Amino acid sequence: MSERGLLIVFSGPSGVGKGTVRKAIFESKGHDFEYSVSMTTRQKRPGEVDGVDYYFRTREEFEAMIEAGEMLEYAEYVGNYYGTPLNYVNKTLDSGKDVFLEIEVQGAGQVKEKAPDGVFIFLTPPDLNELRERIVGRGTDSPEVIDERMRVAQDEIEMMALYDYAVVNDEVPLAVKRVKDIIASEHFRVERVIGKYRKMLTDFNNQEKI
Amino acid sequence: MSERGLLIVFSGPSGVGKGTVRKAIFESKGHDFEYSVSMTTRQKRPGEVDGVDYYFRTREEFEAMIEAGEMLEYAEYVGNYYGTPLNYVNKTLDSGKDVFLEIEVQGAGQVKEKAPDGVFIFLTPPDLNELRERIVGRGTDSPEVIDERMRVAQDEIEMMALYDYAVVNDEVPLAVKRVKDIIASEHFRVERVIGKYRKMLTDFNNQEKI
Numbered sequence: 001m002s003e004r005g006l007l008i009v010f011s012g013p014s015g016v017g018k019g020t021v022r023k024a025i026f027e028s029k030g031h032d033f034e035y036s037v038s039m040t041t042r043q044k045r046p047g048e049v050d051g052v053d054y055y056f057r058t059r060e061e062f063e064a065m066i067e068a069g070e071m072l073e074y075a076e077y078v079g080n081y082y083g084t085p086l087n088y089v090n091k092t093l094d095s096g097k098d099v100f101l102e103i104e105v106q107g108a109g110q111v112k113e114k115a116p117d118g119v120f121i122f123l124t125p126p127d128l129n130e131l132r133e134r135i136v137g138r139g140t141d142s143p144e145v146i147d148e149r150m151r152v153a154q155d156e157i158e159m160m161a162l163y164d165y166a167v168v169n170d171e172v173p174l175a176v177k178r179v180k181d182i183i184a185s186e187h188f189r190v191e192r193v194i195g196k197y198r199k200m201l202t203d204f205n206n207q208e209k210i
Numbered sequence: 211m212s213e214r215g216l217l218i219v220f221s222g223p224s225g226v227g228k229g230t231v232r233k234a235i236f237e238s239k240g241h242d243f244e245y246s247v248s249m250t251t252r253q254k255r256p257g258e259v260d261g262v263d264y265y266f267r268t269r270e271e272f273e274a275m276i277e278a279g280e281m282l283e284y285a286e287y288v289g290n291y292y293g294t295p296l297n298y299v300n301k302t303l304d305s306g307k308d309v310f311l312e313i314e315v316q317g318a319g320q321v322k323e324k325a326p327d328g329v330f331i332f333l334t335p336p337d338l339n340e341l342r343e344r345i346v347g348r349g350t351d352s353p354e355v356i357d358e359r360m361r362v363a364q365d366e367i368e369m370m371a372l373y374d375y376a377v378v379n380d381e382v383p384l385a386v387k388r389v390k391d392i393i394a395s396e397h398f399r400v401e402r403v404i405g406k407y408r409k410m411l412t413d414f415n416n417q418e419k420i
Contacts, residue, residue: 184388
């Protein structure tokens, strides 16, 4: 019996090291989920391959897909679109495989609305653990600098509230292990497996009555 | 900053191998949670130590604790009480350590009411995965036998619905790994960590205003 795959949404504040951790996860042993290649309107750089690094599309093509509701999420950065085509994600999930999205927090909010049963993992900067030290600094910072740090920390924490898990990126191998453990454990959540058992009993009951 | 420990409730249908898996978890490396010793009114057997195997108490002492609301859960089996004293569990959780309870499903239901934020793990028999085969058998079973198996399977599935995770006990080392991964991952759940960050910011704001 084929179970639907998990949609894993991996995000966090910019500069936290999402790409590094994601690459290390996909280079590690013992993972069996698929990476969802993003779509973009930016120029292909030397060495990049369409369908591997990104799906490279024109602005018109991208906007047509947005119009047609064919993007799971998208955002615009410095004049270019970046986003996740819905079709690949759905096809892969339906085949029973987990799909791993590494996206910006803006996009993660859109996915949360469309697919609330996804597994939302927020990567936090190592020093969020040392929030106090970071904010107060070494006692030599101006009140303005401290206030700005407070504001950034507050924003990060409020972003985090939309997610299921918060993983500290203190050391890449540790962050990789945490993310993989979380994904493995999510497969054992009762709400994900109980339907399978119930369906089996219902099917069997119906069959018996025929 | 000391975070409250997790209450881990490990249960499942009788005969599934809860005790074997629990022992293997506590003998394994890399766990740091405390086992909550149960209390009982049954006779101490040769070699058993009070406070290690069980807290051995008289029926009067046990009933006085029930009356005083000092039991997290309890049940009666073949004329003896078995249960979990609340005091040890709370003290250990308050000290920041995780507490691991291995209890019967009857007791787990009581804990769920009192501590819904616990991590509830249900150990399932290996062959729940092969439910159909188990129910239909080899085609030689009477309809009565098949009906009885259906009823048992249905009961197990409905029990499972109260839990957060369902772990298959196909091989003890695999079940051990799954349970440990689940406990590790639960520590990263946003609802468990975000309060810590928010409190830090609030404390800092208040301090600044003094």
